[in-house]
Amino acid sequence: MASRTRKHSSTRHRSGNPQKRHAAPDPRTQRRLGVGDWIGAARLRTLPLAVTPVLIGTGAAHLADVRFHWVLALGCLAVAVLLQIGVNFANDYSDGVRGTDAYRVGPARLVGSGRARPRTVLITALVFFGLSALVGLALVIRTQLWWMVLVGAAAVAAAWFYTGGRRPYGYSGLGELFVFVFFGLVATVGTTWIQSGVPFSALPQEAWFGAIAAGLLACAVLLANNLRDIVPDKAAGKRTLSVRIGKRGTQALFTVFVLVPFVIAAFLALFYPIAWLTMLALLGAGPAILIVWTYREPRELVVALSVTSLTSLAYGALLAWAFVG
Numbered sequence: 001m002a003s004r005t006r007k008h009s010s011t012r013h014r015s016g017n018p019q020k021r022h023a024a025p026d027p028r029t030q031r032r033l034g035v036g037d038w039i040g041a042a043r044l045r046t047l048p049l050a051v052t053p054v055l056i057g058t059g060a061a062h063l064a065d066v067r068f069h070w071v072l073a074l075g076c077l078a079v080a081v082l083l084q085i086g087v088n089f090a091n092d093y094s095d096g097v098r099g100t101d102a103y104r105v106g107p108a109r110l111v112g113s114g115r116a117r118p119r120t121v122l123i124t125a126l127v128f129f130g131l132s133a134l135v136g137l138a139l140v141i142r143t144q145l146w147w148m149v150l151v152g153a154a155a156v157a158a159a160w161f162y163t164g165g166r167r168p169y170g171y172s173g174l175g176e177l178f179v180f181v182f183f184g185l186v187a188t189v190g191t192t193w194i195q196s197g198v199p200f201s202a203l204p205q206e207a208w209f210g211a212i213a214a215g216l217l218a219c220a221v222l223l224a225n226n227l228r229d230i231v232p233d234k235a236a237g238k239r240t241l242s243v244r245i246g247k248r249g250t251q252a253l254f255t256v257f258v259l260v261p262f263v264i265a266a267f268l269a270l271f272y273p274i275a276w277l278t279m280l281a282l283l284g285a286g287p288a289i290l291i292v293w294t295y296r297e298p299r300e301l302v303v304a305l306s307v308t309s310l311t312s313l314a315y316g317a318l319l320a321w322a323f324v325g
Contacts, residue, residue, distance in 0.1 A: 033115055041110045041121075043088040045306045049183055049218045050080035052316030056210035057191025059320030063204045064196035072142070076191040078135045079152075086128030087159040093121040094163035100236045129156050143194050151190060155182050173241040175226070176219045184215015209268060210319055213261035217312035220257035221305055223250055224292060228301035254292050258285050258308065261315060268322065275322035284311035 054077045062068070096111025097118050110116035136152040139145075158178050162170040169178060188211035192203055226233065226242035227250045233243050242250040262282060269275035284307050291304040 033110075037110065037115065038124075041089060041092055041116075042085045045309050046088065046221065047081060047084055048309045048313035049221060050084035050187070051077065052217065052312045053183060053187035053211065053214040054080050054191050055313075055316040055320040056214055056323075057188040057207060058195060059323030060188070060192045060204050060207035060210055061195035062324045063206055064192070064198045064202070069195045072139065072195045073191070075135055075139045075142075076194060079132050079139070080187055082128050082132035082135065083155060083159060086125050086132060086156075087162065089121055089125035089128060090160055091163045093118055093125055094168065096121070098163075098236075100163075100233075100238055129159065132156070139194055143197075145194060148190065148194070151186060155186060158182050170240065171238045173239055173244045176222055176241050179218050179222050180215035183218040184213075185211045187211075188214050206268065206272075206323060209264050210316075210323075213264045213319070214312065214316060216257045216261050217308065217315065220254050220288075221308050221312070223254045223257065224288070224301050224305040224308055226250070227254070227292065228298045228305070231298070251292050255289050258289055258311070265315070265319060268319070272322040272325070274325045275319060277322070278315050278318040281311050281314040281318065284308070284314065 054073065057076065058068075058073045092109045092111055096109055100112075111118050111121050133152060133156060136148070140148045140152075158181075161168055162175060162178065169175065185208075189203060189207050192207040193200060196203065223242060226240040227247065229238075230240075230242045230247060230250070233240050241253075245253065262279060262285070265275050265278040269278075288304045288307040288311060291300055291307070295301055295304070
């Protein structure tokens with residue numbers, strides 16, 4: 001009888017409205033939340049992934065139009081960064097109300113730790129999504145590239161359904177695919193298209209090569225994150241790609257994702273010699289790969305994640321310089 005009662009209680013805990021099943025935060029804890037807590041929840045270590053495609057895309061746009069369109073470039077940067085922050089808060093909210101964060105190893109989240117009300121975090125995510133959409137709409141009006149409205153809507157939808165909705169694709173092992181598409185192809189090529197003013201079919205091939213590189217590095221960061229959480233994700237029923245392919249498979253795929261961009265850079269260096277300088281970013285890529293293969297505690301992978309993110313930023317800046325130079 002006691003066993004059945006405990007089972008019934010567990011079932012009730014995981015059913016119904018997720019916001020109702022999440023423990024209400026202590027009001028005293030709420031008052032202690034400061035600006036630093038919200039900045040931490042924005043996950044600044046992931047923001048370079050939003051900057052990298054804009055840098056590469058801007059450099060590639062210079063190949064089609066030698067003029068620099070700084071306002072458009074800054075607009076693209078604002079869209080990417082605001083969307084990234086929105087994704088981070090949306091993930092905090094969705095994982096928190098599902099109870100997934102109760103199993104996590106990494107830094108505590110606002111909702112999962114009970115330090116912030118789910119509704120407050122949700123509103124924060126929606127505000128950043130809205131700001132990103134407003135800047136994106138301004139870019140569309142300025143450039144008359146009306147197809148970008150659909151692209152922007154798809155990006156926001158992808159950001160939300162990563163961990164939100166009834167069937168989040170991030171829980172089904174598709175996170176890396178969507179990250180590659182939106183943080184690689186869409187962000188980079190979209191930036192080039194907006195600034196170059198040429199037809200889509202006439203966009204420089206360099207934008208596509210750079211987009212692939214940016215997307216792979218972004219996927220590597222996600223893999224490091226999911227490798228860290230592989231055990232708790234299994235416990236939470238979250239079937240990420242890392243859960244599906246296991247520790248060794250994730251380590252191997254991470255290595256491929258980090259190194260292939262440098263193969264691309266070596267090829268581009270045949271035409272743009274400055275691109276050889278991207279190899280300096282291996283100073284970060286190498287230690288990240290070493291940590292992924294030799295870590296003893298999952299928390300060590302937070303360092304690998306941060307270093308890979310900064311490697312992406314350095315890579316993007318140097319490749320953009322190669323295109324401009």
